[in-house]
Amino acid sequence: xxxxxxxxxxxxxxxxxxxxxxxxxxxxxxxxxxxxxxxxxxxxxxxxxxxxxxxxxxxxxxxxxxxxxxxxxxxxxxxxxxxxxxxxxxxxxxxxxxxxxxxxxxxxxxxxxxxxxxxxxxxxxxxxxxxxxxxxxxxxxxxxxxxxxxxxxxxxxxxxxxxxxxxxxxxxxxxxxxxxxxxxxxxxxxxxxxxxxxxxxxxxxxxxxxxxxxxxxxxxxxxxxxxxxxxxxxxxxxxxxxxxxxxxxxxxxxxxxxxxxxxxxxxxxxxxxxxxxxxxxxxxxxxxxxxxxxxxxxxxxxxxxxxxxxxxxxxxxxxxxxxxxxxxxxxxxxxxxxxxxxxxxxxxxxxxxxxxxxxxxxxxxxxxxxxxxxxxxxxxxxxxxxxxxxxxxxxxxxxxxxxxxxxxxxxxxxxxxxxxxxxxxxxxxxxxxxxxxxxxxxxxxxxxxxxxxxxxxxxxxxxxxxxxxxxxxxxxxxxxxxxxxxxxxxxxxxxxxxxxxxxx
Amino acid sequence: xxxxxxxxxxxxxxxxxxxxxxxxxxxxxxxxxxxxxxxxxxxxxxxxxxxxxxxxxxxxxxxxxxxxxxxxxxxxxxxxxxxxxxxxxxxxxxxxxxxxxxxxxxxxxxxxxxxxxxxxxxxxxxxxxxxxxxxxxxxxxxxxxxxxxxxxxxxxxxxxxxxxxxx
Numbered sequence: 001x002x003x004x005x006x007x008x009x010x011x012x013x014x015x016x017x018x019x020x021x022x023x024x025x026x027x028x029x030x031x032x033x034x035x036x037x038x039x040x041x042x043x044x045x046x047x048x049x050x051x052x053x054x055x056x057x058x059x060x061x062x063x064x065x066x067x068x069x070x071x072x073x074x075x076x077x078x079x080x081x082x083x084x085x086x087x088x089x090x091x092x093x094x095x096x097x098x099x100x101x102x103x104x105x106x107x108x109x110x111x112x113x114x115x116x117x118x119x120x121x122x123x124x125x126x127x128x129x130x131x132x133x134x135x136x137x138x139x140x141x142x143x144x145x146x147x148x149x150x151x152x153x154x155x156x157x158x159x160x161x162x163x164x165x166x167x168x169x170x171x172x173x174x175x176x177x178x179x180x181x182x183x184x185x186x187x188x189x190x191x192x193x194x195x196x197x198x199x200x201x202x203x204x205x206x207x208x209x210x211x212x213x214x215x216x217x218x219x220x221x222x223x224x225x226x227x228x229x230x231x232x233x234x235x236x237x238x239x240x241x242x243x244x245x246x247x248x249x250x251x252x253x254x255x256x257x258x259x260x261x262x263x264x265x266x267x268x269x270x271x272x273x274x275x276x277x278x279x280x281x282x283x284x285x286x287x288x289x290x291x292x293x294x295x296x297x298x299x300x301x302x303x304x305x306x307x308x309x310x311x312x313x314x315x316x317x318x319x320x321x322x323x324x325x326x327x328x329x330x331x332x333x334x335x336x337x338x339x340x341x342x343x344x345x346x347x348x349x350x351x352x353x354x355x356x357x358x359x360x361x362x363x364x365x366x367x368x369x370x371x372x373x374x375x376x377x378x379x380x381x382x383x384x385x386x387x388x389x390x391x392x393x394x395x396x397x398x399x400x401x402x403x404x405x406x407x408x409x410x411x412x413x414x415x416x417x418x419x420x421x422x423x424x425x426x427x428x429x430x431x432x433x434x435x436x437x438x439x440x441x442x443x444x445x446x447x448x449x450x451x452x453x454x455x456x457x458x459x460x461x462x463x464x465x466x467x468x469x470x471x472x473x474x475x476x477x478x479x480x481x482x483x484x485x486x487x488x489x490x491x492x493x494x495x496x497x498x499x500x501x502x503x504x
Numbered sequence: 505x506x507x508x509x510x511x512x513x514x515x516x517x518x519x520x521x522x523x524x525x526x527x528x529x530x531x532x533x534x535x536x537x538x539x540x541x542x543x544x545x546x547x548x549x550x551x552x553x554x555x556x557x558x559x560x561x562x563x564x565x566x567x568x569x570x571x572x573x574x575x576x577x578x579x580x581x582x583x584x585x586x587x588x589x590x591x592x593x594x595x596x597x598x599x600x601x602x603x604x605x606x607x608x609x610x611x612x613x614x615x616x617x618x619x620x621x622x623x624x625x626x627x628x629x630x631x632x633x634x635x636x637x638x639x640x641x642x643x644x645x646x647x648x649x650x651x652x653x654x655x656x657x658x659x660x661x662x663x664x665x666x667x668x669x670x671x
Contacts, residue, residue, distance in 0.1 A: 165569055167559035171516065174549045174556070178523055181549075185530060185542030192542055193526050217594065224590060225583050394622030395632070401594060401617075402610045406640055409606065410650045418598055426591060433578060434509055434571045452545045460539030 006357070007129055010365030013358065014062060022055065022063040023366060027374045030070020031381065035078050036407060040087035041071030041316075041333045049340055057344035058359050062366040064340060065320070068333055069121065069370040072276070072316045073378045076113035076309050077385050080106055082400055083223075084215040088207050088446040089276040089312040091439055092284040094215065096297060096304025103300055107386055111243060112250035112302040113309040114378040116258040120310030121371040123262035124269070124317035129364060132325055132353075139270045139322050144457035145468050147271065149478035151451035152469075154278040156485035157285025158440045166489050168436045176444025177451070179205045186453050200416035207446045208411045209420050214438045216404030217425020220397055222432045227393065243382065254306035257287040261310030268311075269318025276315035277446050280308035317367060324348055324360060505574035510564050517557035523550035589621060605655035605663070607637035646670040 013019065033044040044067045052060030075090035080097035093113065100109035127135070142150075155173050159166060182193040183204030194201045261283035268279035287307035288297040297304045322328040323338050327348040341348055346356055353360050388396070408421045428438055462468035469479040524547055531541025532548075564572040579587065593616055600609035611633045618629035644650045645667075654663050 165560075165563070167556040167563065168569075171553050171556035171560070174553045178546050178549050178553070181546040187539075188530070188542050190530055190542055192530055193523065193546055195526070221587065221590060225579070225586050392622070392624075394624065395618065397590075398614050398617035398622070399636070401597070402613060402636065402640075405594075405598065405601075406606060406610065406644065406652070409601075409652060410644055410648065413650075415598075415602065415653065418601070422594060422598055425594075429587070430508075430512065434505070434512055435569065455545070456540045459534070464534040464540070 003129060006361045007365060009358075010361030010363070011368060012365070013058060013362035014366035014369045018055065019059050019062050019362075019366065020369070022059050023066045023370050023373050024377070026063045026066025027070035027073075027370055027377050030067035030072075031074040031077075031374070031377060032070075033067070034071030034074020034087065035385075036074075036403075040075065040089075041068045042336065044068075044071050045333050045336045049336060052340065053343075057341075057346060058362045060344060061337065061341065061359070061363050062370075064337055065363060065366055066370045066373070068316060068337070069313075069367075069374045070377070072121075072313050073114065073117050073374045075312070076117070076305070077110065080109045080113065080305070081385050081388055082216075082403075083219055084400065084404065085211055085442075088211070088443070089280055089315075090308070091211070091277070091442055092280045092308035093305055095284065095308075095439065096300050096302075099298070099300030100302075100305065105300065107242060107382060108246045108249060108302060109300075109305050110382045110385060111246040111379070112254045112305045114375055114382070115247065115250050116254060116261060116306035116310040117313040117378075118371060118375040119258045120262040120265055120312070120314035121317055121367070121374075123310075124266045124314040125364070125367045125371065127266050128317055128321055128367070132321055135270055135321055140326065142271050142474065143472075144454040144461070145472050145475040146478070148451055148454040148458055149469055149475040149482065150268070150271065150278065151447050151454065152482040153478050153485070154281050154285075154447060155440075155444070156482040157282055157289075158437075158443075159486050159489065165435060165437075169440055172437050172440040173444045176210070176441035177448040179210065179441070180445040180448030181452065186449065187456060200414075200420075203414070203416075205420065205445065206412060206417065207442070208408060209417045210424055210445050211442050212404045212408045213421040213424025214428040214442055216400060216408075217421060218428025218432055218438070220400055221425065221429040224397060225429075225433075243379070250302050250306070254302035256291070257283070257303035257305070257307030258310045260287045260290065261307040261312075262314045265311030265314030266318040269315025270321045275319055276312040277443065279315035279318075280311040281443055283307040283311035313371075320367075324352060324363075505571045505576050505578055506564070508578035509569065509571040510561060513557050513560040513564065517554055517561075520550045520553040520557060524554070590617075593617060593621070601653050601655070603655055605659045606652035607641050608655060608659060610637045610640060641666055642670065 014023065029048070030041065030044055034040060045064050048067060049064070052063055055063065071087070072089070075085065075087045076093045076097065079085045079090040079093040080101050083094060083098040083101075085091040085094055097109045097113065100106065158173060159169055178193070182195060182201050184190065184202070185192045191202060261280070264283045264286060265276070265279040268282060269276060284297075284304060284307045287303055288294050291297065291301075291303060293301075316333075319334050320337075323334040325348075327338065338348055346352065346359065391399070404421065405418060409415070409418055431438060458468050459466070468475070470476050527543040527547035527550060530543035532543040533541055534544075535541050560569070563569045567573050593613060597609050597613040600612060603609075604612070614636060615629055615633040618624045618632060619626065622629075641652075644652055654660070
């Protein structure tokens with residue numbers, strides 16, 4: 001009961017005219033920054049951090065959290081309309097969002113993404129409000145073996161789901177992980193895998209470089225080659241009645257993915273170093289596994305859009321939890337928010353809830369208000385995003401190319417990376433022609449730098465004994481499930497082979 | 505397509521071996537007191553890549569993967585021409601960034617693509633080739649405060665005018 005009254009007063013703080021205005025501006029700015037390939041919530045929050053010194057600390061953090069929310073909604077927009085994930089958290093959204101857009105159903109995909117994001121954010125807010133201190137201690141119990149087991153599970157969902165060519169999927173994951181290891185060894189600091197002794201590789205290969213190369217260049221070349229001068233997508237129709245129908249269809253066909261994404265997203269989001277990317281990927285995998293029609297995934301099913309979108313929004317709220325309760329940021333964006341709070345004279349940690357009660361509950365109240373504002377603003381802008389798809393493909397294609405190059409440079413500020421984007425794009429085109437799945441590589445380059453140090457720390461803890469991943473109470477079951485998922489396709493293959501032998 | 509499948513698997517196998525060799529520049533085993541060496545992770549992952557290439561080649565030999573069953577060429581005449589015109593255009597676009605600035609290169613690329621590949625009217629092609637780089641300039645340099653490459657010194661007078669507008 002006390003929580004409800006605190007939340008009520010927090011919402012009143014968030015609804016003060018200045019704070020409400022900041023929420024509306026923040027969500028709108030975040031939506032467009034998130035929709036831009038190359039720019040994500042980190043950029044938005046980092047760039048606008050100095051502006052927040054003009055308003056009181058509670059208004060400032062509310063503004064930044066609103067940008068964070070808006071950007072999470074926005075990431076799906078470029079994934080669906082352009083096929084380029086604006087951020088790593090939106091890679092899984094391309095799997096079904098892009099096919100839906102190609103079928104002329106971009107509006108359904110965008111409405112599904114908006115509604116799923118809203119539900120994911122709201123579920124996370126409720127869990128956050130009710131169980132913040134308890135969950136913080138659960139998150140703290142996750143050590144390196146548990147985080148590595150979780151990463152293993154994220155990769156296993158790709159392999160275990162089958163469908164694609166398994167050796168090509170595993171090769172794609174390993175390639176992404178190796179590319180993620182280029183640069184410096186995180187533990188010893190020694191240069192590592194400086195390919196062909198080109199010094200540009202010393203700074204490593206970023207996720208965006210590979211993602212923009214694969215999706216912005218490679219996928220586009222493939223689409224141009226396949227479409228043979230003809231527009232490859234059905235012009236989407238957009239009416240108010242159509243949007244209501246889409247909302248009804250999104251609810252009917254996307255509730256399962258939304259429910260799965262909302263729950264998985266929050267719990268993965270609260271874990272330090274995990275975050276929204278593995279959360280969205282795992283939710284997609286679990287939604288596909290639990291579906292009655294798993295074959296529809298990847299061909300354009302609303303559940304396939306809803307699961308990762310609900311998850312990444314839920315995880316972004318979840319990642320605020322260790323930041324506020326323990327002072328541990330769960331994602332790069334929350335790390336900047338944490339920095340901001342320290343500058344404003346607030347000390348994140350267990351005492352924050354007691355000493356700065358009005359600030360904390362004002363922020364939590366703003367999560368609810370931001371979520372509603374983001375849903376309304378996102379739905380209002382859907383016709384604008386749809387309008388982009390009506391452009392002739394011979395205009396849209398060069399726009400995507402220049403957006404990829406300019407966005408890529410904006411993110412890394414290095415011409416070497418732009419050349420790498422081009423090389424990855426051409427390589428991706430060749431591999432795409434030969435049915436190599438490339439999304440696993442793009443996600444692996446994000447998760448690799450989390451997985452490797454946790455593996456090495458775990459082995460150091462156990463003096464090189466890998467049984468540490470099986471004997472710990474939390475890591476053990478996760479590792480076993482991951483291994484089952486990895487070997488499931490192999491068992492199925494063997495069974496099929498035996499059946500074929502028997503029939504012959 | 506069948507030929508391309510095995511050639512690509514071969515190239516990827518060679519790349520995997522290169523990565524394995526390159527990984528050995530750092531220890532690839534367990535270093536007493538310091539844990540796994542820095543080369544362990546990429547070495548074994550590259551090893552798995554090599555094994556996967558073996559499986560891809562095996563599937564090619566058994567003709568079980570779709571590309572290994574296909575008699576179509578990897579790219580036909582149209583495909584090669586498209587890759588040449590669009591891919592070549594992109595290479596020139598990126599090469600021009602250091603010469604005529606990011607915005608100049610965007611303008612040239614858009615004009616090339618819209619007018620010569622898209623066969624749009626001069627009015628539309630020129631309109632977009634001028635307005636899009638300007639919009640990008642005000643967004644990146646003005647709103648986001650991200651400085652893009654400004655090319656060689658001869659572009660300075662144009663940038664001076666534009667910077668005067670935003671500052």
